[in-house]
Amino acid sequence: MTGKPAPSAEARDLRALLEAVRDAVTLDYGIPDYERRLVARTRLARTVLDAVAKEPADEIGWNADWLRGKLAAEQADAEKREKNRCGRCRRPFDPTDTRFDGHDRYGDTPWCRSCVDTCHEGSAEHICVICDPTRYSGGAR
Structure with missing residues (x-):
């Protein structure tokens, strides 16, 4: 993006990022490997939050999309592991x-x-x- 995003777009991107972080740190307690998965997902969220603090505001949406992609890949890996036990x-x-x-x-x-x-x-x-x-x-x- 070239230039500063509009305040409404910035708020929308920030809301999307917060929802992605919430999804990252929310898992059902009864799943196998709960602790290991939660630690891995929290590390991803922390990586994104650290990047957001250093990058310009127009990159927030990209970080939210990146985090959602990583969470989807982690979920797919967890489902594959679950089928093989x-x-x-x-x-x-x-x-x-x-x-x-x-x-x-x-x-x-x-x-x-x-x-x-x-x-x-x-x-x-x-x-x-x-x-x-x-x-x-x-x-x-």
């Missing part, structure tokens, strides 16, 4: 650990071989999220 023990799947009680994915299920092996070793009264998912999560096998 056991639904019971929450450990990441290890495709190289193909033992019967290893941590490779068990077939197409959301569980690792170790959890399925433990479930199959249970007693007659044994009930868990693997053998009775409707009781614990409402989902079907």
Whole structure:
């Protein structure tokens, strides 16, 4: 931009930046890796706020867009990690650990071989999220 933005545009950009920072530091407490993700997202927000303090006012909108892009990429990475971990023990799947009680994915299920092996070793009264998912999560096998 060449020149100083209008006060209304500056206020709009500042509001967008504040909303992006709020989104960066707001996560659901129940998600896996809550602390690690919040620290990473807070670092991004701090980087943007430090840049805004040093740069001209017409760059605020760019910083808000940059932060939103980084948050979207972080969310996509978190969703990818979540798909690649056991639904019971929450450990990441290890495709190289193909033992019967290893941590490779068990077939197409959301569980690792170790959890399925433990479930199959249970007693007659044994009930868990693997053998009775409707009781614990409402989902079907």
